[in-house]
Amino acid sequence: MPSEKESISFEKSNMTLDLSDTKIDNDSKSDSNGVKDFIVTPWEVAGDIDYSKLIEKFGTYTISDILLEKIKYFTGEIHPFLKNKYFFSHRDLDVVLDEYKRGNKFYLYTGRGPSGPVHLGHLMPWLFTKYLQEKFDVKLIFQLTDDEKFLFNSNLDMKTIQKYTYENIIDIISIGFDPKRTKIIVDTKHIKYLYPLSIEIAKKITYSTAKAVFGFSNSSNIGMIGFPPVQGAPCFLPSIIENKPTPVLIPAAIDQDPYWRVTRDIAEKLGYPKPAQIHSKFIPGLSSGGKMSSSKPETALFTVDDPEILETKIKNTFTGGQPTVALQRKLGGNANICPVYWYLNYLFDTEKESQERYSDCTSGNLLCGECKSDMIKNVKPFIKDIQTKRDKAQNLIKDFMIDGKEFFEDGSVGFK
Numbered sequence: 466m467p468s469e470k471e472s473i474s475f476e477k478s479n480m481t482l483d484l485s486d487t488k489i490d491n492d493s494k495s496d497s498n499g500v501k502d503f504i505v506t507p508w509e510v511a512g513d514i515d516y517s518k519l520i521e522k523f524g525t526y527t528i529s530d531i532l533l534e535k536i537k538y539f540t541g542e543i544h545p546f547l548k549n550k551y552f553f554s555h556r557d558l559d560v561v562l563d564e565y566k567r568g569n570k571f572y573l574y575t576g577r578g579p580s581g582p583v584h585l586g587h588l589m590p591w592l593f594t595k596y597l598q599e600k601f602d603v604k605l606i607f608q609l610t611d612d613e614k615f616l617f618n619s620n621l622d623m624k625t626i627q628k629y630t631y632e633n634i635i636d637i638i639s640i641g642f643d644p645k646r647t648k649i650i651v652d653t654k655h656i657k658y659l660y661p662l663s664i665e666i667a668k669k670i671t672y673s674t675a676k677a678v679f680g681f682s683n684s685s686n687i688g689m690i691g692f693p694p695v696q697g698a699p700c701f702l703p704s705i706i707e708n709k710p711t712p713v714l715i716p717a718a719i720d721q722d723p724y725w726r727v728t729r730d731i732a733e734k735l736g737y738p739k740p741a742q743i744h745s746k747f748i749p750g751l752s753s754g755g756k757m758s759s760s761k762p763e764t765a766l767f768t769v770d771d772p773e774i775l776e777t778k779i780k781n782t783f784t785g786g787q788p789t790v791a792l793q794r795k796l797g798g799n800a801n802i803c804p805v806y807w808y809l810n811y812l813f814d815t816e817k818e819s820q821e822r823y824s825d826c827t828s829g830n831l832l833c834g835e836c837k838s839d840m841i842k843n844v845k846p847f848i849k850d851i852q853t854k855r856d857k858a859q860n861l862i863k864d865f866m867i868d869g870k871e872f873f874e875d876g877s878v879g880f881k
């Protein structure tokens with residue numbers, strides 16, 4: 466990636482924003498059958514998520530079999546996350562692939578809001594991003610929105626966020642991205658790379674749109690209202706770096722979609738390609754319902770958890786099993802609501818193993834303790850591997866930072 470560009474100029478335009486598909490329904494209601502609705506925003510995910518309904522609500526597209534074949538043309542296989550529909554929705558993925566075929570390589574762009582330690586849910590889009598980077602031989606921009614976490618969390622101070630930013634960078638490096646083709650941007654440290662683009666974006670988005678899309682209200686602080694263009698800016702940075710319109714593909718869970726919707730709406734008006742997305746589902750927490758979240762540490766598996774802690778958390782996990790062994794043998798379990806089945810299915814079992822596990826569970830042949838023990842056997846080495854890589858990652862930080870400088874735990878940059 467070329468080094469920093471000091472002078473960036475943008476075309477002026479007076480376009481207004483088309484609000485047609487930028488509304489999010491933030492209200493949790495029940496439908497006519499009494500089924501509880503769900504909420505998905507960048508800051509809140511709640512309720513029983515119906516992903517087909519979400520596709521309709523957000524106006525995205527299902528990843529069809531035809532599109533899977535198109536991906537396979539380049540990758541030679543269908544990644545398990547695509548096969549098992551963990552990544553289930555997209556916008557313009559087909560367009561990005563067509564451009565790629567014509568020789569116009571895309572950039573990958575993903576990120577993290579450093580509000581706590583990294584859990585398994587965060588790792589999922591990053592593992593997939595790494596896979597895409599390798600298969601397509603493309604560059605990646607990785608943004609850490611420390612500003613977002615400061616502005617949106619009343620109980621987080623900057624000192625704590627800086628500590629998490631450092632720790633999260635170590636995790637990101639541990640994933641194994643290629644340092645020559647990956648650049649990390651920490652908003653409060655590297656804003657000069659984003660600010661010229663952010664103000665171009667900000668000027669095209671009215672408060673009324675921001676309110677409709679993000680649910681801002683009179684009590685929202687003004688930093689929150691001004692933040693979305695900062696997360697939008699890396700969508701256009703590759704075009705600046707490459708000095709030509711450069712497509713961008715964003716792998717992330719679907720909670721981040723509102724940012725892309727507003728950015729897509731104004732992209733072409735600013736002379737950039739609309740950023741494309743590939744959206745994943747959420748991995749559940751270790752309790753009944755809800756996504757894995759740092760704000761509920763007892764229900765999340767963190768990369769920094771000791772093996773004993775992982776084991777205890779998994780042993781205490783909610784399952785879809787019956788209250789007693791006798792009932793489980795008689796009635797079978799409910800794999801559909803079981804987080805343990807979920808993790809094994811999406812992360813560790815082969816397709817065949819998962820099918821067998823499902824039928825053994827639902828027919829009562831398998832007890833929850835057996836599945837939990839399988840999960841412990843898989844999760845412990847998986848996390849241990851990341852922890853080993855974390856130790857080495859500390860020496861690689863400056864190879865990944867966009868300014869090529871060190872980054873320290875106290876948030877300082879450069880040389881100490």
Ligand code: TYM
Nearest residue numbers: 575576577578586587590608610717718746747748756757
């Ligand atoms: P953050 O830190 O909330 O989440 C980081 C990434 O993890 C995904 N994610 C999950 N995926 C599956 N299951 C879960 N339980 C789960 N929880 C979180 C998120 O969708 C995200 O992909 N504002 C962003 C940071 C950001 C960003 C980006 C993310 C800046 N630029 C570009 C993605 C792409 C944030 O706070 O993410």
